[in-house]
Amino acid sequence: EGRYHEKNRKEKSLKKEGKILAQFGLDPAEVEIEFKVKGEKVANKILIGSKSPDNNNIYLLLGDGPDIILGGTVLETAKEKKLEDFREKKLFSFNSDEIVNFEIVNEKGSFLLSNRASNNAPVAGTTPDKKEEWYITSPINAKIDQNGVNNFLVTILNARAEAFVSETVTELPKFGLDKPIITGKFVLKGYKEIKFKVGTAKEGEKAAFHF
Numbered sequence: 001e002g003r004y005h006e007k008n009r010k011e012k013s014l015k016k017e018g019k020i021l022a023q024f025g026l027d028p029a030e031v032e033i034e035f036k037v038k039g040e041k042v043a044n045k046i047l048i049g050s051k052s053p054d055n056n057n058i059y060l061l062l063g064d065g066p067d068i069i070l071g072g073t074v075l076e077t078a079k080e081k082k083l084e085d086f087r088e089k090k091l092f093s094f095n096s097d098e099i100v101n102f103e104i105v106n107e108k109g110s111f112l113l114s115n116r117a118s119n120n121a122p123v124a125g126t127t128p129d130k131k132e133e134w135y136i137t138s139p140i141n142a143k144i145d146q147n148g149v150n151n152f153l154v155t156i157l158n159a160r161a162e163a164f165v166s167e168t169v170t171e172l173p174k175f176g177l178d179k180p181i182i183t184g185k186f187v188l189k190g191y192k193e194i195k196f197k198v199g200t201a202k203e204g205e206k207a208a209f210h211f
């Protein structure tokens with residue numbers, strides 16, 4: 001990538017001196033990117049301007065450099081970026097083998113499922129069984145369809161947010177989260193707890209989650 005920029009600097013650049021930067025979309029710049037390189041105290045800056053007349057390149061200015069550079073249009077994607085585009089959208093950041101147990105409460109009632117592999121301590125001198133084996137521990141003790149549990153966990157642990165609609169808890173009623181249709185809790189190894197709620201949704205709308 002460094003060679004790519006160096007090539008652009010030498011073969012596709014214009015002297016900044018005497019140029020009206022606004023004509024290149026650089027004053028003000030359409031996008032400004034600022035970043036720091038490890039070990040350097042001073043931040044680097046890239047100004048992204050408008051496209052060249054042939055639409056094949058985009059005008060760039062590197063910090064206070066003397067040249068207006070013609071770079072690849074791949075950087076134009078930065079013009080459309082929002083903060084939300086960089087946020088982690090995966091709802092859960094752990095794997096099923098980290099779960100000790102999980103509880104789900106909905107209109108059908110509540111139930112607690114436990115992972116036998118996570119709960120059973122190995123007998124001295126034996127090799128612990130790593131195989132996951134789920135079973136119901138509340139409201140009854142019973143065996144359970146392993147495939148059904150695993151499919152459920154694959155679905156929920158791979159769920160992704162489509163949008164971040166609020167950053168505060170004051171708007172919970174707006175999304176039906178004051179009276180959630182589902183509440184859940186995962187207990188992970190080390191007994192870390194992850195709680196969540198699912199709010200009601202009007203027809204055609206997406207359900208809201210709160211953690």
